Amino acid sequence: xxxxxxxxxxxxxxxxxxxxxxxxxxxxxxxxxxxxxxxxxxxxxxxxxxxxxxxxxxxxxxxxxxxxxxxxxxxxxxxxxxxxxxxxxxxxxxxxxxxxxxxxxxxxxxxxxxxxxxxxxxxxxxxxxxxxxxxxxxxxxxxxxxxxxxxxxxxxxxxxxxxxxxxxxxxxxxxxxxxxxxxxxxxxxxxxxxxxxxxxxxxxxxxxxxxxxxxxxxxxxxxxxxxxxxxxxxxxxxxxxxxxxxxxxxxxxxxxxxxxxxxxxxxxxxxxxxxxxxxxxxxxxxxxxxxxxxxxxxxxxxxxxxxxxxxxxxxxxxxxxxxxxxxxxxxxxxxxxxxxxxxxxxxxxxxxxxxxxxxxxxxxxxxxxxxxxxxxxxxxxxxxxxxxxx
Numbered sequence: 001x002x003x004x005x006x007x008x009x010x011x012x013x014x015x016x017x018x019x020x021x022x023x024x025x026x027x028x029x030x031x032x033x034x035x036x037x038x039x040x041x042x043x044x045x046x047x048x049x050x051x052x053x054x055x056x057x058x059x060x061x062x063x064x065x066x067x068x069x070x071x072x073x074x075x076x077x078x079x080x081x082x083x084x085x086x087x088x089x090x091x092x093x094x095x096x097x098x099x100x101x102x103x104x105x106x107x108x109x110x111x112x113x114x115x116x117x118x119x120x121x122x123x124x125x126x127x128x129x130x131x132x133x134x135x136x137x138x139x140x141x142x143x144x145x146x147x148x149x150x151x152x153x154x155x156x157x158x159x160x161x162x163x164x165x166x167x168x169x170x171x172x173x174x175x176x177x178x179x180x181x182x183x184x185x186x187x188x189x190x191x192x193x194x195x196x197x198x199x200x201x202x203x204x205x206x207x208x209x210x211x212x213x214x215x216x217x218x219x220x221x222x223x224x225x226x227x228x229x230x231x232x233x234x235x236x237x238x239x240x241x242x243x244x245x246x247x248x249x250x251x252x253x254x255x256x257x258x259x260x261x262x263x264x265x266x267x268x269x270x271x272x273x274x275x276x277x278x279x280x281x282x283x284x285x286x287x288x289x290x291x292x293x294x295x296x297x298x299x300x301x302x303x304x305x306x307x308x309x310x311x312x313x314x315x316x317x318x319x320x321x322x323x324x325x326x327x328x329x330x331x332x333x334x335x336x337x338x339x340x341x342x343x344x345x346x347x348x349x350x351x352x353x354x355x356x357x358x359x360x361x362x363x364x365x366x367x368x369x370x371x372x373x374x375x376x377x378x379x380x381x382x383x384x385x386x387x388x389x390x
Contacts, residue, residue, distance in 0.1 A: 012167045012194060016185040018152040019175030028100055028175065030149035037142030038067060044138030045131075052130055053281035053317065053325055061124060062131060065116035073112015077105030081248060081255050106143065106236075107259055125316025130279050132225035137210040140203035140232060147203070150196040158193030158242040166191025195242050199235065206231035218322075220278035222270070229267035233260040280325035281317035 020027045046059040079086060079096045082103070086096045095101070114128075117135075121128050150156040154170045154177075169188040170177035177185035209231055214224045237260040247254045320328070 011191050012165055012197075014154050014168050014170055015152045016170050016177035017175070018154070018172070026100075026175075029152035031100060033149035033152070034104075034146050037145035038063070040145060041135065041138035041142035044141065045135045048134035048137075049131070052134065052279065053283075053328075054126060054130070054134075055283075058124060058126070062117050062120040065120035066113040067116070069116030069119075070109040070113030071099065071104070073115070074104035074106065074109035075099050076112070077108025078103040081105065082246075105256075107256075107263070110139075125284070126281065127279060127319060129220070129222040129225075130281065130319075132222050133214070133219060133278070136214065136224040136228040137207045140207040140210070140228060143232070144200040144203040144207075147196040147200040151194075156196045156243060156245060158195040159244050160190045161193050162191070163193075165194065165197075167194040167197075192244075193242055195239050198242070199239050202235035202239065203232065206235065218278040221274050221276040223274060223276075226267045226271040226274075230264055230271065233264035233267065236260040237264070277321065279319050280322055282320055282325060282328045284316045284318050 015029070018029045020029075042059050042063055045062075046057060049059060050056055075096070085091055085103075086093050114132075117131050118128050121131050147156075153175075154172045157167055157169055169192055171186045171188060172178070180186050206228060210224055210228050213219065213227060219227065237257060240254055240256045240260060243254070247256065249255065250258055
């Protein structure tokens, strides 16, 4: 008898195939979900970066660095926290490189991706905090889409349940469900909590939370990203404790539970201590390129075939306030944007200039007195002292 017949009709089904062959090339659902998640995160981040003054599609230059670093970091974290699968008894070290078989840790992905994003942002002249805040709602959306890959792989589920949304789990082998003698997919007995679905729904909620709070409070200096971290880790903490897949433990708790708790506290401290308005960027004009030399003598000696290379669009970005950014958007000219430091100092101490001017006049007068002949100085001082004595 097929085990599938033991499951109630209200159960959530699971795919029986996670890999499709396109000739000799395997197309894996897990990889497709990750790629789709990256695309969604890039689109959201690009939209938010443009509204902060960054050039269109600069996110692609950032993704070229952040995505590979993120994948490597995710795999390294997984291997470090589950070394027995590759280096223990019966383990195969070479399989540590088989990322298509699953095993990517989100903590390593964020850490590695941050390093790659920092390298790219430094080249583009964009503060990393601006990139992080722009990414904040897009990253949990990417994670939610990536969790669908776990559904295709029939993995990362929780314990048995009798709830209406209990999940059917296939016995999988090489990306396909194991078949019984009748050719039907074999199911694990009972139904299970779809913890990957819980996390996907939670991540969508985190994305909405970040979007609404950031829109209302205009968070800056990386606080929107810190809010995402707090939201995600709060959910990961309780969802992780529901999972039943093999994992290393510390004091009876899974390693990822400890990680979620510690990262949450770090993000909370950052969110509370760091203050500042949302950062906007305007391009910095490149230094003026020297013009072509004017030839002397016969004009027939001018090389008209030589091309003058165009200067780059800009040479980086400058952080400005929202008001200054609006001025730049309305005028389109860098020269009309006041310097934030000069403007702040002028507003704080409007009388300082007059005091400095008076001081300069005194110094100038003193210089004139000092430059006078020595005899005149002594006579003037004597007269002044005589008057005071009287």
